[in-house]
Amino acid sequence: MQTVLYARVSTADQTIAHQRKQAEAAGFRIDAVVADEGVSGVSTVLAERPQGRRLFDMLRAGDVLVVRWVDRLGRNYQDVTETIREFMRRGVIVRTVINAMTFDGATSDPVRMAVRDALIGFMAATAQAQAEATKEAQRAGIDHAKGREDAYLGRKPSYSAGQLADVVAGLDRGDAVAAIAKATGLSRQTVYRVRDNRVEAEAALARWAA
Structure with missing residues (x-):
């Protein structure tokens, strides 16, 4: 094995x-x-x-x-x-x-099988939902930047795309803010900002990448 x-x-x-x-x-x-x-x-x-x-x-x-x-x-x-x-x-x-x-x-127990399969489905659905939300936010940020040559980018995000993905995954799982901050190396304030306005957090990355 x-x-x-x-x-x-x-x-x-x-x-x-x-x-x-x-x-x-x-x-x-x-x-x-x-x-x-x-x-x-x-x-x-x-x-x-x-x-x-x-x-x-x-x-x-x-x-x-x-x-x-x-x-x-x-x-x-x-x-x-x-x-x-x-x-x-x-x-x-x-x-x-x-x-x-x-x-x-x-397991061959039908109840345990049902719980297992439901959990697989939930996690898979969450992964797709995260991807779709990120893609939409990136599109909005890029469109905004392209529409204004003098577009104000705002403060450069203190997190990478990978860190943001980990924060979003943790929030969706219901992890504590302190635990997410420790796992990602970000401050609690940053995690709170992502939690309170996830779309803007993703759009900020897209604006700076555009």
Whole structure:
């Protein structure tokens, strides 16, 4: 049996090394790392990514697939739910670093199966909702900047796109502000600002990137 970390890196603010460090800090002993760089989780399903295809070839029953969160597998509800269920059918255990979730096909109890499947669906839906909200905010920010040559950009955000994504994920899970600040390295005030006006936080990043 082996424990494989799958890392997806889509922006310069994310790194494979950081995702591995997070996994090891959570107690995982990683035997191998499989990673896709510069790949969108929205437009490219796992099975169509170069290294994503490799996962389906290398993982066997009893193996453990570790991901930072389900959004590394994808940001499309249908793709993520089908991917996790396919791995479970093959006897692969899927575990997340964030929230320490475990998904496997071991149980045959219908109630536990229903709870497990509902949780998978909720997490997959959250990943897609986050992606859609970020895309809309970025579009609004870019349109605003393009429409005014002297557009005021405002204060440069103190967070990266990767940090913002982690803050949003934590807020959506109901994590405490203090815990999110510690995990992301941001101040509590910054986390509060994102919580109180998420769209503006995402638009600010888009304005400075435009």
